[in-house]
Amino acid sequence: xxxxxxxxxxxxxxxxxxxxxxxxxxxxxxxxxxxxxxxxxxxxxxxxxxxxxxxxxxxxxxxxxxxxxxxxxxxxxxxxxxxxxxxxxxxxxxxxxxxxxxxxxxxxxxxxxxxxxxxxxxxxxxxxxxxxxxxxxxxxxxxxxxxxxxxxxxxxxxxxxxxxxxxxxxxxxxxxxxxxxxxxxxxxxxxxxxxxxxxxxxxxxxxxxxxxxxxxxxxxxxxxxxxxxxxxxxxxxxxxxxxxxxxxxxxxxxxxxxxxxxxxxxxxxxxxxxxxxxxxxxxxxxxxxxxxxxxxxxxxxxxxxxxxxxxxxxxxxxxxxxxxxxxxxxxxxxxxxxxxxxxxxxxxxxxxxxxxxxxxxxxxxxxxxxxxxxxxxxxxxxxxxxxxxxxxxxxxxxxxxxxxxxxxxxxxxxxxxxx
Numbered sequence: 001x002x003x004x005x006x007x008x009x010x011x012x013x014x015x016x017x018x019x020x021x022x023x024x025x026x027x028x029x030x031x032x033x034x035x036x037x038x039x040x041x042x043x044x045x046x047x048x049x050x051x052x053x054x055x056x057x058x059x060x061x062x063x064x065x066x067x068x069x070x071x072x073x074x075x076x077x078x079x080x081x082x083x084x085x086x087x088x089x090x091x092x093x094x095x096x097x098x099x100x101x102x103x104x105x106x107x108x109x110x111x112x113x114x115x116x117x118x119x120x121x122x123x124x125x126x127x128x129x130x131x132x133x134x135x136x137x138x139x140x141x142x143x144x145x146x147x148x149x150x151x152x153x154x155x156x157x158x159x160x161x162x163x164x165x166x167x168x169x170x171x172x173x174x175x176x177x178x179x180x181x182x183x184x185x186x187x188x189x190x191x192x193x194x195x196x197x198x199x200x201x202x203x204x205x206x207x208x209x210x211x212x213x214x215x216x217x218x219x220x221x222x223x224x225x226x227x228x229x230x231x232x233x234x235x236x237x238x239x240x241x242x243x244x245x246x247x248x249x250x251x252x253x254x255x256x257x258x259x260x261x262x263x264x265x266x267x268x269x270x271x272x273x274x275x276x277x278x279x280x281x282x283x284x285x286x287x288x289x290x291x292x293x294x295x296x297x298x299x300x301x302x303x304x305x306x307x308x309x310x311x312x313x314x315x316x317x318x319x320x321x322x323x324x325x326x327x328x329x330x331x332x333x334x335x336x337x338x339x340x341x342x343x344x345x346x347x348x349x350x351x352x353x354x355x356x357x358x359x360x361x362x363x364x365x366x367x368x369x370x371x372x373x374x375x376x377x378x379x380x381x382x383x384x385x386x387x388x389x390x391x392x393x394x395x396x397x398x399x400x401x402x403x404x405x406x407x408x409x410x411x412x413x414x415x416x417x418x419x
Contacts (some may be wrong), residue, residue, distance in 0.1 A: 036227035046236035055161035057097025099132025163198025322368035367391025
């Protein structure tokens with residue numbers, strides 16, 4: 001046998017290696033990153049709270065453009081964290097999925113909610129180094145309700161995921177979260193990878209969030225792109241007020257006693273009391289100005305209608321019955337929570353119907369339904385001494401009974417704080 005020289009060995013090795021290399025996709029390195037430092041004298045926080053939900057499930061271990069999706073997702077969160085200035089916000093990091101070596105729980109709070117600290121959020125992220133497990137995003141969304149407990153101010157929810165292999169009702173949990181916190185919550189999904197079904201789910205979450213938008217993680221990894229994202233989602237520019245030229249007389253067009261240059265609520269109706277910024281008062285902080293509020297004194301976190309009245313918006317009864325459907329139990333449980341947090345609060349439960357049917361029948365039905373709500377609250381430990389119930393039938397409409405929409409608004413149960 002002919003002896004192989006070093007040259008022959010090198011040629012043979014190259015022959016074996018070249019086919020393997022030919023079929024492998026080129027590795028795309030993550031772009032260099034230099035975080036922008038925001039001048040905090042020119043910015044203030046545009047939000048009071050934010051929560052990052054990070055997908056740490058096994059599908060995130062799959063490759064995407066030469067990196068694992070989890071590597072890209074963690075890098076996005078890390079670069080986001082390095083860019084956001086600490087401006088007194090509250091912050092949190094929640095993860096879902098998980099390798100068994102980290103935790104057997106389907107979702108955990110890796111950090112917060114707490115006053116935002118770049119270093120502490122980074123430490124929380126370091127505790128989730130690898131992905132694994134299933135993809136229970138819906139459980140993380142459900143747990144976010146607890147994370148946001150007591151939060152009634154502007155909040156950003158950042159969801160970083162490939163959107164794959166999620167439960168069919170994931171979007172329903174996002175809807176529940178949005179309904180709980182209303183306009184104070186904006187949802188910003190950040191898609192990792194390019195799975196079509198995952199993109200469809202993440203886009204649906206953005207639509208549910210209403211005031212947020214969908215982004216792709218790959219598009220936000222550079223310093224300038226991340227700075228634009230942070231400025232849009234997290235910051236507001238401080239208003240630089242120009243000096244009024246002496247020749248120009250200051251105006252107060254809505255005659256509320258606050259000059260237009262300072263008035264944040266122009267066109268306030270005449271005679272309405274306003275604060276120093278020209279905005280009408282909202283004493284009970286329910287989102288309805290006092291001059292429109294027909295039900296003052298609503299407790300915090302109560303859901304109100306356009307008139308400022310505390311109503312059970314999703315309360316469902318069996319047809320022509322006072323039996324409460326189980327789908328309404330979560331809303332009633334929220335009332336229990338509010339009453340437990342306000343132990344001196346007493347409420348009057350008032351049932352209403354539309355005008356269809358006999359007046360006496362409507363009166364009786366509204367009383368029975370008000371009683372049903374009272375009995376449910378009592379069954380959850382609320383003292384009967386704190387509750388009264390009254391049926392008002394069709395006598396107190398809040399909308400026209402000539403349309404389906406108006407009749408639906410009139411069929412309601414209202415809760416009124418009692419002095």
